[in-house]
Amino acid sequence: MAEKKRAMFRVVIDGSQEAIFRELTRTDGLLPAIFNSRMHTTGLKPGGRMQMRTPSGDHVIVDGDVLEYDFPRRFAHTHRFTTLDDPVCKVTYELKPVAGGIEVTLTVDDMPAGTKTEKEMTKGGDFILANLKAIVEKGRPPLGARVMYAMFGALEFMLPGRTKAAHWPLEKTKETA
Amino acid sequence: MKPDEMDAVFAALAAESRRRILDILKKEPGCNVNRVCEFFDDIGRVAVMKHLDVLEGANLVLSEKVGRERLLYFNPVPIHMIYDRWTTEYSAYWAGRLARMKYRLENAPIQINRKKGGSRG
Numbered sequence: 078m079a080e081k082k083r084a085m086f087r088v089v090i091d092g093s094q095e096a097i098f099r100e101l102t103r104t105d106g107l108l109p110a111i112f113n114s115r116m117h118t119t120g121l122k123p124g125g126r127m128q129m130r131t132p133s134g135d136h137v138i139v140d141g142d143v144l145e146y147d148f149p150r151r152f153a154h155t156h157r158f159t160t161l162d163d164p165v166c167k168v169t170y171e172l173k174p175v176a177g178g179i180e181v182t183l184t185v186d187d188m189p190a191g192t193k194t195e196k197e198m199t200k201g202g203d204f205i206l207a208n209l210k211a212i213v214e215k216g217r218p219p220l221g222a223r224v225m226y227a228m229f230g231a232l233e234f235m236l237p238g239r240t241k242a243a244h245w246p247l248e249k250t251k252e253t254a
Numbered sequence: 255m256k257p258d259e260m261d262a263v264f265a266a267l268a269a270e271s272r273r274r275i276l277d278i279l280k281k282e283p284g285c286n287v288n289r290v291c292e293f294f295d296d297i298g299r300v301a302v303m304k305h306l307d308v309l310e311g312a313n314l315v316l317s318e319k320v321g322r323e324r325l326l327y328f329n330p331v332p333i334h335m336i337y338d339r340w341t342t343e344y345s346a347y348w349a350g351r352l353a354r355m356k357y358r359l360e361n362a363p364i365q366i367n368r369k370k371g372g373s374r375g
Contacts, residue, residue: 083284085316085327088335089259177256182316203334210335219338221346 080190086202091178092213098149101170109218110209113226121146126247136236137245159240163194255335263332266312272305279328286323
């Protein structure tokens, strides 16, 4: 069995806890903090299904189940990249007021060591929190992220066929390996 | 990042021992203080704990209490934000290429010096 790892990321953001939580969980618009994805869900409550899709909704990048949803404190879901066959891991966002703002901690549990999932999650964690901070404090993500999102939009047709939404029904409960 | 937060990050990074601690935590996320001490011949446990406090104060290290143990994680977000401040897409590409060329030509990966002896937890 592959060794399972944890990674943690933390940032303090000067903003309202509710606004920050919404930047991570909104379902009525894009999530510029999280790779400009659009969250599709059967309901943000334990047992609900959730997916991070491309802005068009045509491709699924991440598929998961909601584990915890406690507005505006905690949100946890299982996380599986649709492009990879790695075991699922768990993502938890925790928000807490501290001196100077809201402390946001992103924890990734059960990362299968040595896999591409581990690599992507380790890179993705600080990207998400740095973006989140810029969005809340300055009103938009940093230039690098904006350039990246423009490229994503232009290159959506290049995503592998297995990411097509038809292959990843939202309603169906997938057994998790 | 506010100026005083950034000061704390640079001050924390301005010591080789503390940079080595980050290397160790990056490689072994969730290890405890004893484990970190195993990598140092030259400084003792008290000094390592002091360095960890400085790193934690700069938000470069996160610690989590599990039972009687304190588990340690490297937090890359402050370094990412320093990178964001002075890097553009264009400069990232060329600076990255030059940096990789330097690593390759000098054949100098960042080394973690291991202290000889058994591993304890």
